[in-house]
Amino acid sequence: MSRTPTTAARVVIIGAGIVGCSLADELTSRGWSDVTVLEQGPLPAPGGSTSHAPGLVFRTNPSRTMTEFAVYTAEKFAGLDVDGLPCFHQVGGLEVATTPERWADLHRKAGHAASWGVDGELITPERCAELWPLLDPGQVLGGFHTPGDGLVRAVLACRAQTRRAEERGARFLERHTVTGIERTDGRVTGVVTDRGAFPADVVISAAGFWGPVIGRLAGVPVPLLPLAHQYVRTAPLPELDGVNDPRTEAGRPILRFQDADLYFREHTDRIGIGSYDHRPLPVDPFTLPAYDDAEVMPSSLAFTENDFARGWERSARLLPALATSRVEEGFNGVFSFTSDGMPVLGESRELRGFWLAEAVWVTHSAGVAKAVAEWLTDGRPSVDVHECDLHRFEDVQLSPGYVAERGARQFVEVYDIVHPLQPAERPRPLRVSPFHARQRELGAVFLESGGWERPHWYEANAPLAASVDVPVRDAWSARHWSPIAAAEARATRERVALYDMTPLRRLEVTGAGALDFLQRMTTNQLAKRPGAVTYTLLLDGAGGIRSDLTVARLGERHFQVGANSAQDLDWLLRHAPDDVRVRDATSGTCCVGVWGPLARALVQPLTRDDFSHRAFGYFRAGRTWIGDVPVTAMRLSYVGELGWELYTGADTGLRLWDTLWEAGRDLGVIAAGRSAFDSLRLEKGYRAWGQDMTTEHDPYEAGLGFAVRMDKGDFTGRDALAGRSARSPGRRLACLTLDDPAAVVLGKEPVYADGSVVGYVTSAGYGWTVGRTVAYAWLPAAHAVPGTAVSVEYFGEKVPATVTEEPLVDPGMSRIRR
Structure with a gap:
């Protein structure tokens, strides 16, 4: 949907928390003045998550998109004030490591920061104590300091943006409880409240943890789980007496003690402590009281003291001054989690004009609002939002049980060191191909994506790995990986392998x-x-x-x-x-990739149709029979070898696998997994x-x-591509190979040239055919020239690499077109 300011829509935003207020400001700044913000509670602090938020803005995130959101949030709020009181206080951020694993992780995080353009520095324990004098430097191994991070006064930021939006024509109405969403012919037409109806062309649910309530009124699932998170304030500390200005409250960085699932911020002469070091405490948004019926406010629940006992003990260990203090006040504050930890943004397809801007924390609020406002007014956000799109979820990921299970897990893992390949343990298995039983017999090691069980390698191929020279890996890159992948890649290049491609949509x-x-x-x-x-x-x-x-x-x-x-x-x-x-x-069908130089020798005897290159050329498709199984065969190859994708119904899939397996025994056929697949596709530049x-x-x-x-x-x-060509880009996706055959990187690492960060790695893997790691990276065109020397930072170490001509294997395509 895209409208110009002269034909701007009538917009109703549900929720006047930090996201709703930011949306009103962003939309009105783009010329959409007919904006109404409905809030069930009193303004300016209506009782949602914003009203109790500690206001932390840490910009660094493994997701480039989330980092972009946080960077914009910090920059925007730094320019806002209310009556001279700033909405953002740039005190910086400090994460400390108390274990070798966390110290290594901070090096990886520093790499993310460098990749995404965030200023940060790894520092010594002594420097940590200089930044936080209450900290015992003997407890830490080092820290990561990000001076541009800081604290948002969330309610104040709402007031500042409300004023600006109202000056441009927006209106904010408090104590209006939404009771219905009106629609005609699949389009939203208005919002009904207990105090009247409001016509609308666009309705945006920014209701926070009440999102599922609004979603039910609209008939649109909102897959988030409200959870309670503990926050306390200590009694006044003598060590902080007179240190901080009461107007800004804090002077020292936000401190994160992630090994203990804790964070700390100053409140003038007190310390605020947030804890994830407790059991998940899910909250049913349909049973939360109205503002006037709540003891404090709907998002502030009674403090469960026993859940904080270990958190207090760990806090006093890091900050010894707390040993003689106490918790003066505490509460369990409600906020939103999704099954993958990302926001839920975008327009419903079932109810056109109904938009979601949900599961957004203060950290990313203004950035999200800008993206959604661009989406509405320009037709697209300026930043990629595919990780946040509400349509990213599969049907099986929308069940209440799945959302609850995975949402609670996200809470538990907020501060955990999570490997990018680490799969969730439950609920599994959800989606399996017809070949699943055979894969288990072969010792498949499954990782999960989109609910699908996906073999990454097969233990049955372990004997083949004994003859492959595999460099020793560091502990991080060796997780969720096996040298068996090398043997499976080689077997694909030399003989023939079966790949389960069923999860491809x-x-x-x-x-x-x-x-x-x-x-x-x-x-x-x-x-x-x-x-x-x-x-x-x-x-x-x-x-x-x-x-x-x-x-x-x-x-x-x-x-x-x-x-x-x-x-x-x-x-x-x-x-x-x-x-x-x-x-x-997808769900009613399945697919086997049959790839390798012996693929034709395997498939041709099983069909009466001619599978020769002349009769069945590359990038051709046809219907045929493989044994007794009807298939659609496509001459495609994502691994750079001769072969076909063979599609059939889910009911005949197992028969297809068994037919191919039996026929391939004399050819040395193997089953191969995603790890080998990724290696092979990188070598081909796919x-x-x-x-x-x-x-x-x-x-x-x-x-x-x-x-x-x-x-x-x-x-x-x-029209947008007019005038562009392969000669015009100022940046390019370039192929790199690491100079050291034993070196490994995994993706998202910064790329350096002439001592400065010039780009970042997108995907990487060991190329078993070329004998070294292959990485793709976005680089300025001047640095994307083959032969250019660069380096990739991996856990703080600069690893030499060279920009290389692509593809690395079979540039003439002779292997595929045999």
């Missing part, structure tokens, strides 16, 4: 207008004869890459689309005309959407200009 696009629709939506030429397969891109209106697809034309009006996520389905469904049907076929490129990148920057046909007619994003 498959969409069916059919109907009289199917071809015209896909031509308008994607960048490549799809007007080809049935049997053709085409690699193409989905762009947004600004030319940013929303996704990459493979489109197989199976009939005149029948296309199978290989997509990346549920967001692709949502995008196509939103734009499909009446004569086009878009259906997700991009992974969401990691290597997003809406922030155009096809030419990402090295995908070959998938754009500007002469085919109009398509989404075409």
Whole structure:
């Protein structure tokens, strides 16, 4: 949805917490003046999470998007004040390590900060004590200091933004409880409250932990779990007497003691302590009292003293001055968690005009509001938000049980050291392919993504690893990894392997207008004869890459689309005309990738159709039989070897696997997992959407200009690409190889040239064919020239690397086109 200020929508925002107030300010600053903010409690502190928030803004996050949100929040609030009182106090942040594992993690975090442009420094225990004199330096191994972080006075920031928004025409109405969402023909038309109805073209739920309540009124699931989090203030400390200005309250950095799940901030002469060091305390938002019925306010629940006992003991160990103090006041404050720890943003497809801006903490509030306001007024956010999109969830991830289980786990892991590949333990398994039983027999080690159980390697292949030279890995890169992956990659290059590709999303696009629709939506030429397969891109209106697809034309009006996520389905469904049907076929089907130089020797005896290169060329598709199983075969390869993707129904999937397995015994067939798959695709330079490129990148920057046909007619994003070419980018996605064959990086590390950070790694893995780690990184065009020497920082160590021509393996494509 995109409107100009002259045709601006009537907007109703539900919730006047920090997100709702920020949204009103951001929208009115862009010319949308017909904005009404409805709040069930009194203003300016209506009793939600904002009213009790400690106001911490730590900008560094493994997610670049979340870092961008926090950076904007700090910058914006630093420029706001109310009657001379600043809304943001830049005291800085300090994280301390008391274990070797945490100290190593702070080095990794410093790398994230450098990658995303956040100023930070690893410091000694003595320097930690200088920044926080109450801290016992003998307890810590070191710290990470980020001077640009700080404290937001959340209620004050709401007041400042409310004033600005009101000056531009917005209105804020307190004590209006929403009782209904009106709609006509699938579009929102208004909001009903206990004090009247308000017509609207756009409704934004920024209700915080009441989001599920508003969602139920709209018929839109809001997958978040409210949880209580303990916060206390100590009695006055003599050590702080006269140290801090009561107007700003704090002078020392926010202190995070993550090994004990604690954080600390000053309140003039007291210390505020927040604790995650207690059992999850879920809260049912449907049973919370109204403001006037609450003992303090709805978001402030009674303090459970026993839950804080260990937290107090650990606090006194780090800050000895607390040993003679006490907890003077405490409460259990309610705020929101999602199953993956990210916000929930975007417009519902089922109820057009109904938007969510939920599960947002003060830390990211203004950044989120800016993104949503851009989304509404410009049609897209300027920052990639795919990690936050409400349509990222699979159906199985929306069940109340899943949201509760994973949401509670996110609370437990807030300060844990979590490996990027670390899977959740429960609830599993949820989604399994028809081959699951056979995979277990082969000793598959499963990780999980999108609810799917995905084999990463097979213990049955361990004997093959004995003959492969595998460099010794450090403890971090060795987690959720096995040298068996090397043997599986080699077997794929030398013989043939079966890969379970079932989790790849498959969409069916059919109907009289199917071809015209896909031509308008994607960048490549799809007007080809049935049997053709085409690699193409989905762009947004600004030319940013929303996704990459493979489109197989199976009939005149029948296309199978290989997509990346549920967001692709949502995008196509939103734009499909009446004569086009878009259906997700993933759950009812399955897929085996048969890849390797012996793939044809395996498959050809099982079918009467000609699978020769001449009869069944690369990027072709056709229906056939493999043994007794009907399949759709596509001549594609994500690993750079000869082979096919074989699709069939879920009911015949196991028979397909067994047929291929039995026929491949004499050829030395193996089952191979995602770890080998990622290694092989990096060696071939195949991009992974969401990691290597997003809406922030155009096809030419990402090295995908070959998938754009500007002469085919109009398509989404075409106008934005006019004048751009492979020669024009100021930045590029470049292939790096680490100079040391034993060195490893995993992704998101900063890249240095001439002593300065010039870019960051997107994805990386060991290339078993080339014998060294392969990394892709965004670099300025001047540094993306093959032969350029750079270095990648890994846990504080600068690892030499070289920009390399791509692809590293089989640039002439002879192996695939045998």
